[in-house]
Amino acid sequence: MNQNCWLKCSIIAPLSRTMIPDGGASIEMTVAAVKKIFSAYSGYQKGKLAESDQALREEVRRRARMVREHIETVHGIAHRKRLTDLRVTLNDVLVTCDSMEDDAKFSTSHTPGSAHSASSKISKKMLKNLVQHDLNTLKKLLEATREGNQMMVDIGEELGERELSKQSLEINRRMNGARNHFRERNMILDGFIKK
Numbered sequence: 001m002n003q004n005c006w007l008k009c010s011i012i013a014p015l016s017r018t019m020i021p022d023g024g025a026s027i028e029m030t031v032a033a034v035k036k037i038f039s040a041y042s043g044y045q046k047g048k049l050a051e052s053d054q055a056l057r058e059e060v061r062r063r064a065r066m067v068r069e070h071i072e073t074v075h076g077i078a079h080r081k082r083l084t085d086l087r088v089t090l091n092d093v094l095v096t097c098d099s100m101e102d103d104a105k106f107s108t109s110h111t112p113g114s115a116h117s118a119s120s121k122i123s124k125k126m127l128k129n130l131v132q133h134d135l136n137t138l139k140k141l142l143e144a145t146r147e148g149n150q151m152m153v154d155i156g157e158e159l160g161e162r163e164l165s166k167q168s169l170e171i172n173r174r175m176n177g178a179r180n181h182f183r184e185r186n187m188i189l190d191g192f193i194k195k
Contacts, residue, residue, distance in 0.1 A: 056134055060104040060182060063141040067175060068097035070148030074155050074164075083161045089168035096175040103179060107186055130188050137185070140178035147171045 075090040151167045 057104040057107065060137065060141065061101045063138070063145060064097045064100040064104070064175070067141070067144050067148045067171070068094060068101075070145070070152055071097065071168075071171070074148075074151050074168075077155050078161075078164075083164070086161050086165050086168060089165045089172065093168055093172045093175060096172055096179065100175060100179040100182065103183060107183075126188065130185070133181070133185055133188055137178060137182045140174060140181055144171055144174040144178060147174065 071090050071093045075087060075094070078086040078090060147167065148171055151164065151171065154167065155164055
């Protein structure tokens, strides 16, 4: 799969293994890794929990929309080619993308004017878990975006409906995985997940 494909007006470079820190990395290294994917990330600096939270949620929504736009394009081509089975699997991906956008928009710590209960008592360990979690969420969305972009290439190259349907199912699996992972975020903020 070509990982240096054009996505809209920018190129997403492949993530190198050296760029992604493991679970034992410092907060600063993890924030730096997130910034390579999402440059506006501030890593929940002191007094900036709400702003960091809002920015990450907007980035998650933007990336889910990007995947959706790729799938809509493929869906249109599948419709013109009368690839009914493919359209069914693509519809599932569209629903998952919409659900992920809604999760990012309406999650409890995102409501305007409210301060999340964790904002005043976030520990260094919880902060590290949250930043690592954000990185993992963005990586999952980045992979789904790459696969959606590759699917756009593949449908143009007349790949068979069966293979395209498999790709669509894989993108939906990735998006559902990213969505479920993202939903764990509030539990981290609430201190329920100890990673």
